[in-house]
Amino acid sequence: MYDVAIIGAGITGTFIARELSRYELDIVILEKDNDISSGATKANTGIVHAGYDAKPNTKMAYFNVKGNPMFDKVCEELDVPFKRNGSLVVGFSEEDMETIEELYERGVKNGVPKLEIIDREKIKELEPNIGKDVVGALYAPTAGIISPWELAIALAENAMDNGAELYLNNEVKNIETTDSGYRIKTSEREIEAKYVINCAGVYADEISQMVGDSSFKITPRSGQYYLLDKAAGEMINTVIFQCPRKFGKGVVVSPTAHGNIIVGPDNEVVPNKEATETTGYRLRMVRETAQKSVEGIPFNKNITNFTGVRAEPDTGDFIIEESKVAKGFINVGGIKSPGLTSSPAIAEYVTGMVKDIAGGLEDKEDFNPKRKKVIRFAELSNEEKAELIKKDPSYGRIICRCETVTEGEIIDCINRNAGATTVDGVKRRTRAGFGRCQGGFCMPRVMEILARELNKDVTDIVKDGTDSYILTGETKEIENGEE
Numbered sequence: 393m394y395d396v397a398i399i400g401a402g403i404t405g406t407f408i409a410r411e412l413s414r415y416e417l418d419i420v421i422l423e424k425d426n427d428i429s430s431g432a433t434k435a436n437t438g439i440v441h442a443g444y445d446a447k448p449n450t451k452m453a454y455f456n457v458k459g460n461p462m463f464d465k466v467c468e469e470l471d472v473p474f475k476r477n478g479s480l481v482v483g484f485s486e487e488d489m490e491t492i493e494e495l496y497e498r499g500v501k502n503g504v505p506k507l508e509i510i511d512r513e514k515i516k517e518l519e520p521n522i523g524k525d526v527v528g529a530l531y532a533p534t535a536g537i538i539s540p541w542e543l544a545i546a547l548a549e550n551a552m553d554n555g556a557e558l559y560l561n562n563e564v565k566n567i568e569t570t571d572s573g574y575r576i577k578t579s580e581r582e583i584e585a586k587y588v589i590n591c592a593g594v595y596a597d598e599i600s601q602m603v604g605d606s607s608f609k610i611t612p613r614s615g616q617y618y619l620l621d622k623a624a625g626e627m628i629n630t631v632i633f634q635c636p637r638k639f640g641k642g643v644v645v646s647p648t649a650h651g652n653i654i655v656g657p658d659n660e661v662v663p664n665k666e667a668t669e670t671t672g673y674r675l676r677m678v679r680e681t682a683q684k685s686v687e688g689i690p691f692n693k694n695i696t697n698f699t700g701v702r703a704e705p706d707t708g709d710f711i712i713e714e715s716k717v718a719k720g721f722i723n724v725g726g727i728k729s730p731g732l733t734s735s736p737a738i739a740e741y742v743t744g745m746v747k748d749i750a751g752g753l754e755d756k757e758d759f760n761p762k763r764k765k766v767i768r769f770a771e772l773s774n775e776e777k778a779e780l781i782k783k784d785p786s787y788g789r790i791i792c793r794c795e796t797v798t799e800g801e802i803i804d805c806i807n808r809n810a811g812a813t814t815v816d817g818v819k820r821r822t823r824a825g826f827g828r829c830q831g832g833f834c835m836p837r838v839m840e841i842l843a844r845e846l847n848k849d850v851t852d853i854v855k856d857g858t859d860s861y862i863l864t865g866e867t868k869e870i871e872n873g874e875e
C-alpha cells in the first residue's frame with residue numbers, strides 16, 4: 393500500500409510529489425497520458441505572475457504572491473531556465489489607466505512588491521517597440537518567464553530520484569473507499585493508498601465524483617497562441633499585457649524562457665475538455681489585438697500555433713481542500729491561471745495538509761533537492777564543447793540543427809527518471825524539433841534514437857499522444873505476398 397497517490401502529472405501533481413518526497417512516504421503518481429505535463433501545463437503562457445490580478449483574499453491571490461518568490465530557489469536546484477524580466481499592463485485610454493490604477497491598488501493589497509505606474513517615456517526605455525497608442529502602464533518587475541513543462545519534468549525526475557514512483561498511461565477509472573484508505577483502479581493496474589491527492593486538471597471534478605464528492609464543476613475554456621521564431625525574440629524584453637477583460641488577462645506578447653516570442657491567448661468556452669484545435673478566426677483576433685501592444689510583430693516568423701485548455705471552476709477560486717465526504721482525499725482543482733505561479737506554494741500547503749491528516753511526517757534524511765545537471769550543448773563555450781565530445785562522442789553529433797541539440801543530450805533525456813518516450817517528449821526536454829523547421833529534419837533521427845534506447849521498433853514510436861503513430865512499416869514492405 394502506498395501512503396500517497398497523486399492523480400495527474402501536471403505542474404501541481406509533480407510539485408506536490410517533489411515536496412512530499414522530502415518525507416518518509418511511499419508516493420505514486422498516476423498519469424493517464426504517456427508523459428509528464430500533458431494537460432494545461434504544456435500549453436500556457438509560461439508567466440510567473442507578479443500577483444496583482446486576482447481579487448484580494450482569494451486563494452488565487454494568496455498562492456500567486458506566495459509562489460512567485462519561490463521560483464529562484466527551485467529553478468536553481470532543478471536546473472530549469474527561469475528569468476525575472478518583469479511585466480507591463482499597458483493602457484491606451486483614460487479608462488484603461490483607471491483600470492491600471494485599480495490593478496495597482498489590488499496588487500498592493502495582495503502584497504506585490506515594487507509595483508509602479510509608469511508613463512510612455514519610461515515604457516519606451518523598457519520597450520522601444522511599444523505600440524504607438526500606449527499611454528501608460530503598470531510595471532511589475534517581479535514577474536518572470538519559465539518553461540512550464542521543463543519544470544514539471546524536472547520536479548517529477550527529482551521526486552523519483554527521491555523515491556517516488558510514476559505510472560504513465562494509467563488513467564484513473566474508479567476509486568473505492570477501503571478501511572485503510574482508497575483502492576484506485578486505472579486502465580492498467582489497481583493500487584491502494586492511504587491518502588489521495590486529486591491534481592487531474594480539467595478532469596478534477598470527475599475524479600472527485602468518483603469518491604462521491606460533487607462539490608465543484610470544471611468548465612473547459614481554451615486559449616490559442618502563436619509562437620514566433622527566435623529571430624523575432626529580441627524585439628521585446630518584458631511580458632506585455634493589455635488591461636484584463638471579463639474573462640482572463642487578455643492577449644499577451646511575451647518573450648519565452650528560450651528566446652522565442654509567444655502571442656496569445658484568447659479565452660473561449662469549448663465544448664469538450666480535449667478541444668486543443670486552433671481556429672483561423674480566433675487566431676486572427678489574437679493577432680490583431682497583439683499588434684496594438686507592440687509595433688510590427690513579425691507574424692511571418694510564426695513557427696507554430698497551439699491551444700491550451702483552462703480548468704475554470706464554478707467556485708470562482710482554486711479548490712484546495714480535503715473533501716468533506718472523503719477523509720484523506722484532497723482536491724487540488726480549478727487550478728487555472730495563475731496556477732503555474734502558485735504551484736510551489738500550493739505544494740507546500742498541500743504537504744502541510746498531509747502532515748496534519750497523517751499526524752506528522754518523518755523527514756527523509758537523504759533527500760536530495762538537486763537534479764543532475766542538464767548538458768545544454770548550445771550554451772557551452774567552444775572549449776567546453778571540445779572537452780565534452782572528447783569524453784563522449786555522441787555530443788559531437790548534431791541531431792536538431794535549428795536548436796543545436798546533440799545525440800548525447802537526447803540519449804540523456806531518455807535515460808533519466810521520468811525520461812522521454814515520445815518524439816515530443818524529447819522536444820520538451822531538449823528542444824530538438826522546437827526550432828523553425830519544427831522537427832521536419834530531425835524527427836526521423838529522434839525516432840531512431842528513441843527506438844534504440846527504449847529497445848522498441850521504430851514503428852512503435854509515437855509523436856505525442858498514445859495513438860499518434862508516425863510510421864506504419866517499410867515503404868517497400870510486401871503485403872499478402874504482393875508488393
Ligand SMILES: Cc1cc2nc3c(=O)[nH]c(=O)nc-3n(C[C@H](O)[C@H](O)[C@H](O)COP(=O)(O)OP(=O)(O)OC[C@H]3O[C@@H](n4cnc5c(N)ncnc54)[C@H](O)[C@@H]3O)c2cc1C
Nearest residue numbers: 400402403404424431432433436439564593615731732733
Ligand atoms: C491558455 C492558458 C494560459 C495560462 N497561462 C498561465 C501563465 O502564464 N501563468 C500561470 O501561472 N498559469 C497559467 N495558466 C494556468 C496553468 O497552466 C495551470 O494552472 C496549470 O498548468 C495547472 O496544472 P495542473 O497540474 O493542475 O493541471 P494539468 O497540467 O492539466 O495536469 C493535469 C494532469 O492530470 C492528468 N489526468 C487527468 N485525468 C486523469 C485521470 N483520470 N487519471 C490520471 N491522470 C489524469 C492529465 O493528463 C494531466 O497530465 C494558463 C493556463 C492556460 C490553459
